[in-house]
Amino acid sequence: MSALTRRDFGKAAGALVLSFTLVPPLLRAAPAKLPGSLDKNRMLDAWLRIDADGSATIFAGKVELGQGILTALAQIAAEELDLPLVRVAMISGDTAQTPDEEYTSGSQSIEYGGTAIRLACAEARALPLERAAARLNVPAERLTIAEGLIRAPDGRSLGYGPLAAELDLHREVTAKVPPKPPSSHRIVGTSAPRRDIPAKV
Known part of the structure; x- marks a missing residue:
């Protein structure tokens, strides 16, 4: 048997290292599936922005075709954010700003887009609550939110606006924060002026 040279050993070792470095990505688990349109658009700031005036801007890949979808999506957002409906702005179908929700058809806008929003x-909603708890030195569970205003038991309060700059929405959505139960809804399920009508009359 011929002696193993240093060059031969190096070739063998290199091949061995290469074979091990290629395996882990193949074994890496795929990310957990998220509900609705979140699955393909996982960043929180792809869906909304809290503005300095305390309002919110919602980004939707679904578009208005006369079905009233933008009004319904705004109601969903206002409900979960505890904001008045008039303080929720909608941007939809702008490919430079909104999440890719493919097409709008088949009565799937609420099922997919609404679920994501x-x-x-x-x-x-939990993020300004956390920041307010730190600022007010009050446990988050003792704070209440109404109309975009976070209140402590002693009457002190903070709006979303002053907290907006401290909120890091550039993070993946976990979909683990439960939305409000239907029994607590004040906006969803009520009649609201259609946002698409004024431009049509």
Whole structure:
């Protein structure tokens, strides 16, 4: 048997290392599937922005075709964010700004887009609550939110606006923050002026 040279050993070792470095990515688990349109658009800031004036801007890949979808999606967002409906702006179908939700058809806008916005807003609502708890030195569970105003038991309060700059929405949605139960809804399920009508008359 011929002696193993240093060059031969190096070739063998290199091949061995290469074979091990290629295996882990193949074994890596795929990310957990998320509900609705969240599955393909996983970043929280792809769905909404909290603005400095305390309002919210919602980004939707579904578009208005006369079915009233933008009004319904705004209601869902306002409900979960505890904001008045008039303080929720909608941007839809702008491929430079909105999530890719493919097409709008088949009565799937609420099922897919609405589910995504509901869960994203439920998760986003917890962020100003956390910041307010730190600022007010009060446990988050003792704070209440109404009309975009976070109140402590002693009467002190903070709006979303002053907290907006501290909120990091550039994170993946977990879909683990439960949305409000239907029994607590004040906006969803009620009649609201259609946002698409004024431009048509």
